Amino acid sequence: MTALCACSLALASGAASAQSSVTLYGEIDGGLAYVNNVADHALYKFTTGVIDGSFWGLEGTEDLGGGMKAVFKLERGFSIATGEGFNDHPYYVGLGTDTLGTITLGHQYDSIHDYFAPFTLTGGTGGTAFAHPFDNDNANNSFLASNSIKYTSETYAGFSFGGLYAFSNEAGQFANNRAWSVGANYSLGPFSAGAAYLHNNGRGNTAGGAYEPLNLPGPDRTVFSANVQRQNTFGVGASYVIGELTVAGAFSRSINSGVTNADTGDPASSIALNNYEINATYQLTPAIALAGMYNYTNGSGVHWHQGAVQVDYLLSKRTDVYLESIYQRASSGAPAVINTNDPASGNNQLMVAMGIRHRF
Known part of the structure; x- marks a missing residue:
């Protein structure tokens, strides 16, 4: 028994020394919110993940020489609130070098997240509730790409780029629910800019493909789950830093054609949506950060106006409290729905939320 224990300790020690680093980390976010105009009533609710979503993670590297x-x-x-698990975060394994970049395989963010979303407030400090209507451009990474292989470059003179391909995993249906994306970023001093493109065939057609069905606006203020035969999304954004102030602008267009209702199979109209956003963040003091945005979304005969503000106060390096408000107004016949909430009874919706967030 003594010899067996000694052997086990030696093996464990060898495995530990081979692994260069392993880090346990995460975030816990909880709070309270008021949302008006839901089923003709005001809603008071406990929230979890209004900004980033609660999660835990493990990441590591091993030096291979x-x-x-x-x-x-x-x-x-x-x-x-409930202990329910969500499949809304990445998991992957890969190989990389300090000069040629990194290749990873798994369930991953696409190029919209990597190169476009940082110029939107939903992809930055604003978080989940600041997403464009229905997160139609995936700037809030509502969907991650399954069965994906991804390349991420190093930064060369301020320029970086990458791409992703996600397999359908269906025999005889190579292009049915597969996706690919590309993107690039450039930074020079206080200026940064980025662009990304995402293409998907047969989104949501299969259970084990690249993406699940997505939510789209329907007639008479409805929202429906849709399979899309062809989806093309692209976005461009830029930001500039002036002291403690960062200003940014972003534009994206999401084109969905060959649309069917994922629940009934009935055909639906093609939907193309444009998003125009301006936003700013300001570090008022080392402990207080302010953020705000305005977004206009239009397409297919309808439109949405959305404005939001946020105040964040650091209690320590790892714990902060926040207060935020989001207001959305939709045109006649369009559903007003702030991300993470049920659709409004009318064409406007207001959300006021406060919470506490701890990172570990």
Whole structure:
């Protein structure tokens, strides 16, 4: 028994020394919110993940020698209100070098998240509730790409780029629910800019493909789950830093054609949506950050106006409290729905939320 224990300790020690680093990290976010105009009533609710969503993660690297390293990441979202788990975070394994970039395989963010979303407030400090209507451009990464292989470059003189391909995993249906995306970013001093493009065939047609069905606006203020035969989304954005102030602008267009209702199979109209956003963040004091945005979305004969503000106060390096408000007004016949909420009874919706967030 003594010899067996000694052997086990030696093996464990060897495995530990081979692994360069492993980090446990995460975030817990909870609070309270008021939302008006839901089923003709005001809604008071406990919230979990109004900004980033609660999650835990493990990531690590192993030095393989010759400038090469192995990398991995495992994250899992969850609700602190119910304990329910969410499949809304990445997990992957891959190889990389400090000069040629990194290739990873798994369940991952696409290029919209990596190169466009940082110029929107939903992809930055604003978080989940600041998403464009229905998160139609995936700037809030409502969907991650399954069965994906991804390349991310290093930064060369301020320029970086990458791409992703996600397999359908269906025999004889190589292009049915597969996706690919590309993007690039450039930074020079206080100026940054980025662009990304995402293409998907047969989105939501299969259960094990690249993406699940997505929510789209329907007639008479409805929202429906849709399979899309062809989806093309592109976005461009830029930002500029002036002292403690950062101003940014972003434009995206999401084109969905060959649309069918995922629940009934009935055909629906093609939907193309444009998003125009301006936003700003200001570090008022080392502990207080202010943020605000305005977004206009239009297409297919309808439109939405959305404005939002946020105040964040650091209690420590890892714990903060926040207060935010989002207002959305839709045109006649369009559903007003702030991300993470049920559709409004009318054409406007207001959300006021406060919470506490802890990172570990």
